[in-house]
Amino acid sequence: xxxxxxRELDQLTALIALAGRGQGxxxxxxxxxxxxxxxxxRGLFGRVPRGWRAATGGCDALYTPRPLGPLxxxxxxxxxEVRALLEKGDRQQLFAxxxxxxxxxxxxxxxxxxxxxxxxxxxxxxLRYLGRRISFLPLLLVLTYRDDExxxxxxxxxxxxxxPGPARELVPLRRLSPKAVSAxxxxxxxxxxxxxxxxxxxxxxxxxxxxxxxxxxxxxxxxIREAVTVRQGxxxxxxxxxxxxxxxIPAAVPAGLVMELGGEExxxxxxxxxxxxxxxxxxxxxxxxxxEIARVATLERVPAKVRRAHHAxxxxxxxxxxxxxxxxxxxxxxxxxxxxxxVLAIAPEAADRAAASGAHREAAGHLGTALRFVEEAEAxxxxxxxxxxxxxxxxxxxxxxxVLDARRHAITLWRVLGRQDKVGENLRWLSRMHxxxxxxxxAARLSDQAISVLESIPPSAEQAMAYSLRSQLHMLNDQMxxxxxxxxxxxxxxxxxxxxxxxxxxxxxxGTALVFRGRSEGVAMLEESLEISLAGNLHEHAARAYxxxxxxxxxxxxxxxxxxxxxxxxxxxxxxxxxxWTFYLSGRLALLRMEQGRLKDAVTMARAVTEREKLxxxxxxxxxxxxxxxxxxxxxxxxxxxxxxxxxxxxxxDELQHIVPARLTLIEHAWLSGNRALAGEHLDALLALADGDxxxxxxxxxxxxxxxxxxxxxxxxMVALPEPLRLELAGEIEPAAQAWRALGMPYxxxxxxxxxxxxxxLSQAVHELQAMGAEAAAAYARRRxxxxxxxxxxxxxxxxxxxxxxxxxxxxxxxxxxVLRLIVKGCSNxxxxxxxxxxxxxxxxxxxxxxxxxxAQNRMAVMLRVQNDPWLLGTP
Numbered sequence: 001x002x003x004x005x006x007r008e009l010d011q012l013t014a015l016i017a018l019a020g021r022g023q024g025x026x027x028x029x030x031x032x033x034x035x036x037x038x039x040x041x042r043g044l045f046g047r048v049p050r051g052w053r054a055a056t057g058g059c060d061a062l063y064t065p066r067p068l069g070p071l072x073x074x075x076x077x078x079x080x081e082v083r084a085l086l087e088k089g090d091r092q093q094l095f096a097x098x099x100x101x102x103x104x105x106x107x108x109x110x111x112x113x114x115x116x117x118x119x120x121x122x123x124x125x126x127l128r129y130l131g132r133r134i135s136f137l138p139l140l141l142v143l144t145y146r147d148d149e150x151x152x153x154x155x156x157x158x159x160x161x162x163x164p165g166p167a168r169e170l171v172p173l174r175r176l177s178p179k180a181v182s183a184x185x186x187x188x189x190x191x192x193x194x195x196x197x198x199x200x201x202x203x204x205x206x207x208x209x210x211x212x213x214x215x216x217x218x219x220x221x222x223x224i225r226e227a228v229t230v231r232q233g234x235x236x237x238x239x240x241x242x243x244x245x246x247x248x249i250p251a252a253v254p255a256g257l258v259m260e261l262g263g264e265e266x267x268x269x270x271x272x273x274x275x276x277x278x279x280x281x282x283x284x285x286x287x288x289x290x291x292e293i294a295r296v297a298t299l300e301r302v303p304a305k306v307r308r309a310h311h312a313x314x315x316x317x318x319x320x321x322x323x324x325x326x327x328x329x330x331x332x333x334x335x336x337x338x339x340x341x342x343v344l345a346i347a348p349e350a351a352d353r354a355a356a357s358g359a360h361r362e363a364a365g366h367l368g369t370a371l372r373f374v375e376e377a378e379a380x381x382x383x384x385x386x387x388x389x390x391x392x393x394x395x396x397x398x399x400x401x402x403v404l405d406a407r408r409h410a411i412t413l414w415r416v417l418g419r420q421d422k423v424g425e426n427l428r429w430l431s432r433m434h435x436x437x438x439x440x441x442x443a444a445r446l447s448d449q450a451i452s453v454l455e456s457i458p459p460s461a462e463q464a465m466a467y468s469l470r471s472q473l474h475m476l477n478d479q480m481x482x483x484x485x486x487x488x489x490x491x492x493x494x495x496x497x498x499x500x501x502x503x504x505x506x507x508x509x510x511g512t513a514l515v516f517r518g519r520s521e522g523v524a525m526l527e528e529s530l531e532i533s534l535a536g537n538l539h540e541h542a543a544r545a546y547x548x549x550x551x552x553x554x555x556x557x558x559x560x561x562x563x564x565x566x567x568x569x570x571x572x573x574x575x576x577x578x579x580x581w582t583f584y585l586s587g588r589l590a591l592l593r594m595e596q597g598r599l600k601d602a603v604t605m606a607r608a609v610t611e612r613e614k615l616x617x618x619x620x621x622x623x624x625x626x627x628x629x630x631x632x633x634x635x636x637x638x639x640x641x642x643x644x645x646x647x648x649x650x651x652x653x654d655e656l657q658h659i660v661p662a663r664l665t666l667i668e669h670a671w672l673s674g675n676r677a678l679a680g681e682h683l684d685a686l687l688a689l690a691d692g693d694x695x696x697x698x699x700x701x702x703x704x705x706x707x708x709x710x711x712x713x714x715x716x717x718m719v720a721l722p723e724p725l726r727l728e729l730a731g732e733i734e735p736a737a738q739a740w741r742a743l744g745m746p747y748x749x750x751x752x753x754x755x756x757x758x759x760x761x762l763s764q765a766v767h768e769l770q771a772m773g774a775e776a777a778a779a780y781a782r783r784r785x786x787x788x789x790x791x792x793x794x795x796x797x798x799x800x801x802x803x804x805x806x807x808x809x810x811x812x813x814x815x816x817x818x819v820l821r822l823i824v825k826g827c828s829n830x831x832x833x834x835x836x837x838x839x840x841x842x843x844x845x846x847x848x849x850x851x852x853x854x855x856a857q858n859r860m861a862v863m864l865r866v867q868n869d870p871w872l873l874g875t876p
Contacts, residue, residue, distance in 0.1 A: 002043045003180050003203075005036065008171050012040075013047050015140050015169060020049065020108050023826045024134035026127075026163055030147035031173035034204030034293050037144040040173065041112055044142070051107050053077055056282070058114035060251035061292070062332045064350070064365035065120040067357035070113040071098065073252075073284075077109075078102075091122065091358035092537065092576065095129045099137075102130075108138035115292075117145040117156055122359035124159045129577055131163040132867055135826055136860045147172070155361075158614070164867045175201030184210065204291050211277075228297040232278070242269050243278070243289075247298040248310045248336060251329055252286035260317035311336030327353060331366055340373030344381065348388070355392060364392035383413035387426055390433075399433050407433070421462060424454035428466045435473065444473055464493035465502055471509040478656055480694070483513035500536040504529045508545050515552040518696045518720065523549070523561075543573055543581040550585060554592050555697060557722070557743045562592050567855040574864045580619050582868055583609045587622030593809065594630045597746040597772045601809040602630040604871045621649050621658055629665040633747065635775035643669060656689060660698050667705055672780045676709055687714065700725030708755065728752055734761060747774060754781040759790045767795050808874055810853050817874045819846040823859055824866050824873065 002009070008029075015025045029037050041056075048054055055077040057070030066072065068086065075083045078101040085094040102109055116123070130141060150157045160168070176184075181201055182192025188210050199205040205227070212230040232240055245261065246253050258266050270287055273279040280290050289295035302310070315333040318325040327350035334342035347370035354363040367389035374382050387410040393403045407430045414422040427450035435443035447470050454463040471487035474480070487510035494502050507529035514522025526549045533542035546569030553562035566589045573582040586609050594602035606627035610620055628642035643665055650662035663682045670679035686702050700721040706713050707729055718726055724743065727736035733756045740749035746768050753765035754777060762785055769778040785791045808817060815836075822832045833843045854872070856862045866872050 002036075002039060003184070004174070004176055005040055005043065008040060008173065009043055009047065011169070011171055012044050012140075012142070016048065016052075016108075016110065019110075019138055019140040020052075021826075022136065022138050024137040024139040024141065024167070026131050026134055026168045027140060027142045027171050028160065028168060029142055029144045029171045029173065032148050032202070033146055034202045034291060035173045035175065036203040037173060038114065038291070039203070041114070041142065041144065044110075048110055052110060053105070053107050054110040054112075056112040056114065058252070059116055059118040059120070059123065061115075061118050062250055062328055063335060063369060064328060064331065064354075064362050065118055065123075065359075066251075066326065066328045067120050067122045067354045067359035067362050068126065069120065070116075070123060071126060074111065086357075088356075090537075091125070092539070094357075095126060098126070099130070099133060102137050102139050105138075108140075110140050110142070112142045112144070114144045115146075116143045117149050117154070119156060120354075120359045121155065121361040122354075122357045124155055125358060125577075128159050128162060131159075131167060132577070132864055133860050135164070135167050135824075135863055161613075176203055176206060177201065181206055204293055208294070225297045225300065228294050229301060232298065235273075235278075236269075238265070239269050239273055242266055243273065243298050244302050244306075245310050245313070246287070247289070247295050247302065248307055248333070249314060249329070250292075250295070250332075251326075252282065252288055254321075255285045255287070256321055257314075257317055258287065260320050261313065308337050312339065315339065315342065328362075328366075331369055335369050335372070340376040343370055343373050344377050348385070351388065351392065360392045360395040364389055367392060379413050379417055383410045383417070383419075383422070386410040386413070387422075387429070391429065394429075394433055394436075399436055404430065404433060420453055420457045421460065424450045424457075424466060425462050427453060428462070428469055431473075432469060435476075440473070440477065447473055459493055459496065461494070461497035461499050461502060464490045464497060464499075465505070467493065468502060468506040468509060471506060471513075475509050475513045476655075478516075478694070480513035480517050484510050487513070500532055501538055501541060504532040504536070504538055504541040504545070507532070508541070508548060512548045512552070515556070516695060518556070523552070526552070539576050539578065543569070543576075543578050546572060547581060547585060547588075550588050554588050554595070555695070557595070557697075557745065559592065559596070559744050562588075566592065570865070570868075571855045571857075571861065574868055575861065580616070583612065583615060583619050584622060586869065587620075587624075587626060590623055590626040590630075594626050594633075595745050595748070597768075597774075598809070599630045599634050599747070599772055599774060602626055603634065603636075604809065605869070606630065608869050608871050617649055617652065621646070621653070624649060625658065625661050625665070629661070629668070632665060632669045633772075633774045633776055635779070639669075656695075656698075659689070660686065660695075664701060664705075669776070671705070671708065672776045674783075679705070680709060680711070683709065683711070696720055697722055697725070700729075704728050724748065724752075733758075737761070747772060747777070750774070750781075751777055754784060757788060759785075759788070759793050762788075762790070763794050770795060810872065812850065812853055812872075812874075816846055816850050816853070819843065820850050820854075820862070820866070821873055823847065823850065823862055 012027055015027055018025060029040060031037060045054060055074035057073030059065055059069050071082075072086060075086055078098060081097045082094065082101055085097050113119075113123070113127075116127070119127070127143070130137070130139070134141060145156060178192070178196045178201070181196040181199065184206060185192035185195045190210065195206065195209060199209060208227040208231065212227040232243060235243075242262065255267070258270050262269070270279060274281050274287070277290060278294070279287050281287055289298070299307070311333040315330060315337055318330050318333065327346060331343060331347045331350050334346055347366045351363040351366040354360070354366060367385055370385050371389060374385055377385065386406045390403045390406040390410070393399075393406075407426050411423055411426045411430070414426065427446050431443045431446035431450060434446060447466065450466045451463075451470060454460065454466050467486050467490035471483045471490060474486060475483035487506045490502065490506040491510070494506065507525045511522040511525030511529060514525065526545055530542060530545035530549065532538070533545055546565060550562060550565040550569055553559070553565055566585055569585050570582060570589070573585060586605060590602045590605035590609070593605060606623040609615070609623035610627055624642070624646045628639065628646040631639040631642050647662045647666060650658035653659070663686050667679045667682045667686075670676070670682070683702070683705055687706075699716065703713050703716055703721075704725055713729065718729065721729070724736050724739035727739055733752055737749040737752045740746070740752065750765040750768040753761040756762060762781055766778055766781045769781065782791065782794060785794050812820060818836060819832055822835055827835065829840060829843050829847060832847070833840045836843070838846075851857070851862065854862055854865050856865055
């Protein structure tokens with residue numbers, strides 16, 4: 001019987017009703033151990049409407065959690081494709097199949113995931129994947145977890161923070177009130193006040209105390225551990241032995257395992273324990289302690305030596321189950337039995353399965369368990385364990401000194417074994433990890449070592465990848481000629497050792513190096529890299545190709561290419577949950593809008609990135625640089641703070657791609673403010689970087705700013721400069737402005753014109769700047785007009801907010817914005833038609849236009865885009 005849980009049941013029942021209408025939710029049922037989460041779920045099943053499907057699964061407290069444990073438990077209800085893909089290991093296909101099984105079914109689904117505080121990395125990824133899409137699914141996903149066991153840095157806490165606010169609902173469980181405890185105690189003829197004092201209203205503890213008390217205050221135990229012991233002490237010897245044996249299993253106990261452990265007699269004892277309420281049985285026939293607290297209390301009284309014997313006995317029983325035996329549990333019990341040979345044999349296979357599911361943290365956990373027994377392994381096995389553990393740990397976002405040392409240990413062992421191919425491979429990986437840590441010189445040194453070692457043996461694909469890594473390191477350091485050289489060497493080898501990822505990687509490096517030297521043939525290479533990556537489901541390679549191609553298109557003012565690439569790239573990244581790439585590209589979209597003179601749109605887009613918490617500096621910085629410069633041009637009060645922050649962050653990277661725009665922003669601001677000395681300081685700093693920067697637009701901008709400040713212009717190859725910069729350097733102001741307008745850059749055109757003594761050009765510039773809201777440059781133009789004595793001929797300054805209708809950043813009309821807001825609410829076309837008073841055919845046209853302008857294939861893709869960019873909804 002549930003007590004004091006009616007409000008929570010009503011809350012979940014309301015969410016069931018919403019899911020029945022296609023508006024799903026993630027319900028977060030949380031509370032301390034023993035608070036009654038499982039009991040609440042059992043009560044919820046009684047409220048599920050006819051025609052619904054329901055599935056449950058859980059996470060276990062193993063040394064290393066089962067990858068996708070909840071999904072494996074409920075795979076039967078999701079269909080054969082999901083079951084097959086769970087074994088195949090393609091996570092993207094698996095997640096898509098789960099989504100398809102939910103969305104295309106004829107009935108809504110209640111899905112319960114219990115104890116997700118123990119969830120593995122792949123399960124959390126699935127939660128993130130479903131949670132972002134759940135608003136359009138006929139699904140109520142209920143998660144139970146102990147909120148007092150997850151801090152801010154717990155993986156579950158981070159995933160819950162990322163779920164869309166409207167798609168999640170907190171259902172916290174409170175302890176029982178003194179009144180409720182007293183009512184329960186009176187039924188057992190026990191003192192309620194004393195019972196509440198001992199249990200503080202924890203439902204499980206209350207239940208166990210009542211079960212153990214059996215009559216009077218004097219018999220009540222002093223703690224929950226004692227309560228469990230007292231209750232089990234009344235059992236027959238065989239029952240106690242079975243409980244102690246299975247207490248070392250922190251997971252469900254299949255009926256077949258019980259049979260292997262003790263035959264028909266053990267099965268009969270288990271039935272009695274289930275009938276008494278000490279154990280509980282699932283619909284699949286698996287056994288568990290009624291609560292984890294009871295299992296742990298039972299386990300704690302088992303001596304260490306006996307525990308090891310129990311682990312060994314269970315391991316043998318699991319082996320007897322054959323190929324269906326869960327490897328994760330076998331590793332757990334082999335380690336508990338201190339059976340090194342068994343751990344070394346089983347853990348690598350368990351790691352393979354975990355990695356195939358995308359559970360890289362769990363794969364590293366299995367390999368880490370094996371490394372506890374590495375002194376029992378042969379040298380080759382030890383080397384493989386060290387390198388594989390380092391690889392999986394790095395994929396799980398851990399690249400600390402311990403991981404680097406594991407790679408070094410593997411290198412030492414491979415040297416002893418005379419395996420130069422493996423030495424070179426590990427040196428390449430070690431180089432890559434140092435680069436991720438921001439240690440570029442060490443990365444370059446190790447890359448050279450890898451190449452040297454691999455060139456001492458016959459050619460291989462690994463040698464080609466080492467060349468491609470060297471190419472990438474040169475490209476990232478703006479050493480483009482060297483990047484092309486090493487990339488072409490990689491491709492030459494790849495012809496003999498074909499590999500899609502290698503070719504995509506090398507083409508990306510070469511293509512990026514060429515386009516950033518102004519050679520347009522690099523675009524075709526980047527596009528080929530993208531095609532290979534998309535065809536081979538090489539998601540990270542595809543995201544990298546989109547990003548580099550978009551970066552080139554924006555910086556080299558190829559705006560048609562930029563629009564297409566950024567739209568497709570963001571859609572791809574969002575669809576594949578590649579957050580870091582999504583937000584980086586969003587920063588490039590903000591830069592594009594700023595260059596197009598859409599300053600307020602640029603600030604809005606950039607702010608959507610910079611206001612997000614927990615983004616790395618490299619991901620946030622492109623957006624921050626745009627936000628600072630656009631705010632400065634708008635004359636916003638926060639501009640000085642943003643410019644200071646952007647400059648500090650850019651300098652911290654020590655990379656020209658960030659330092660140059662940060663200093664150019666400060667130069668422009670100082671020049672417009674009349675502080676020529678400060679502008680000159682930053683220009684001098686940029687000119688000092690000239691030898692290392694061969695970006696033609698950067699070179700031209702430095703020279704233009706020197707001219708604007710009356711400084712000596714550096715010697716340049718004028719032919720190689722972009723046309724508008726070349727024309728301004730030649731003193732041809734009006735043609736330069738026309739060239740900027742032809743590129744679609746009205747702000748740059750106006751900034752050229754404000755230098756002119758021609759009143760008509762000045763007047764046109766002020767008109768354009770006011771239309772953009774560029775108050776800083778407009779004020780500068782008025783000061784110049786005052787100096788020339790022609791102020792009266794300029795357009796009057798605008799007062800207050802610019803009243804003209806402002807275009808949506810992506811071109812949505814007012815009506816389309818209304819439709820978008822209703823799509824995001826989950827409304828059908830018919831509901832939108834009724835809400836807006838428009839015909840169904842008209843609504844169909846509006847919906848189609850919204851999908852097209854957001855580059856979305858369907859309504860769910862629209863929801864995902866809006867979750868990343870809430871500014872798309874505009875102002876209601």
